[in-house]
Amino acid sequence: MAVLLASGCYASTDYEKYPKGKFVERSSLVKSWGGESSSLQLKSDGKFSTVKLELEYFECSTGGVLKKSGDGAWETEKGRQSSEILLRFEDGCSATLWAGESGGKVVLWSTVTDSDRTLVLK
Numbered sequence: 001m002a003v004l005l006a007s008g009c010y011a012s013t014d015y016e017k018y019p020k021g022k023f024v025e026r027s028s029l030v031k032s033w034g035g036e037s038s039s040l041q042l043k044s045d046g047k048f049s050t051v052k053l054e055l056e057y058f059e060c061s062t063g064g065v066l067k068k069s070g071d072g073a074w075e076t077e078k079g080r081q082s083s084e085i086l087l088r089f090e091d092g093c094s095a096t097l098w099a100g101e102s103g104g105k106v107v108l109w110s111t112v113t114d115s116d117r118t119l120v121l122k
Contacts, residue, residue: 017118019100019109021082029076029085029099033108033121038067040097040108040121048074048087053095054119055110060093065112068093097121 033040041049052067072089083099085108097108100120108121 018111019098019102019107019120021079022099022101022106023078024076024083024099024106026076028106029083029108035119035121038119038121042074042085046073046075048072050087054112055095055097056112057093057095060089060091063093066093068095 027044029042030044031042033042036054038053039051040053043049049071051069053069054065054067056065057063057068068089070089070091070093072087074088075086077084077086079098085097085099087095087097095110097110100107100109102109102120102122105122110119111117112119
């Protein structure tokens with residue numbers, strides 16, 4: 001009797017819906033970003049402000065996908081394929097955006113609800 005055990009995970013190959021990864025200097029991120037009904041202001045002192053920033057949030061009591069407004073601190077790290085922007089809200093929630101390129105311009109983006117939707121801030 002032969003038994004076949006299979007295991008695996010699904011990895012999306014629909015990369016066209018995501019902006020192409022890009023490494024950027026921190027100074028080029030300092031500005032107001034907006035898209036859909038969301039806005040994000042990254043400030044040179046490492047602080048940020050958001051209005052209705054719809055992302056998947058972590059490390060907070062109401063984690064998951066939220067439209068969040070608030071303030072906090074941000075930093076950038078070099079990821080494998082792009083710069084990563086880490087947001088830490090004053091209430092403890094955190095989220096990550098990635099730098100990318102779309103239409104020849106730098107954008108910030110993140111997936112919303114298990115990669116079904118993509119938020120792009122320009």
